[in-house]
Amino acid sequence: MMEYIFFNAELAERFAEFARLIGAGCEERSDNMGLIVAVPEDLDEELDNRLDTYYAHLLDEQAEMVEQTEPGLKHNTSINITLIDGRTCAIRIEPEMMNRLMGCLSIDEIHQLATTIARNVENPDNRPLCQT
Known part of the structure; x- marks a missing residue:
């Protein structure tokens, strides 16, 4: 399984919903590092690219959230x-x-x-x- 990590529950849920919407399927869990959304490794290249692009977008959102709540914190x-x-x-x-x-x-x-x-x-x- 390919694992995507989040530190915000809303963003993790949005990613999981997106994965399900495009037919990738996923498993959600939390560990000591954060919230994990895992998708199968054998996805076709198009689905894989769509997930990676959406993940990058959500990481940018996550960074903006952190910067707004904790100014000066380095991402x-x-x-x-x-x-x-x-x-x-x-x-x-x-x-x-x-x-x-x-x-x-x-x-x-x-x-x-x-x-x-x-x-x-x-x-x-x-x-x-x-x-x-």
Whole structure:
């Protein structure tokens, strides 16, 4: 399941309703990080893109809500990955960069990219590319 996280119940419910409306289906739950809306990973590309676009829109709304209620609070985004030794690590990404990434990649693809980079930093392969 692809997981989308929210920190506002209304936004999470709006996303879940949208997922159901476009035929994606979803499961809702909360965990220690926030409210999770999970959709199947095997969605076609069009549905996946529609969900990612709507999620980015809701994240912008969420950031505006936070800025209105807590002026001066900095909006941040991150991707959680598991390192080779099993530790969990949050990779912080500037919100503007995350929005740009989400414009062309799914959340899963962004997570895969971050995980690949982290794994290569942890276990570098300095051979020339033509030899890998």
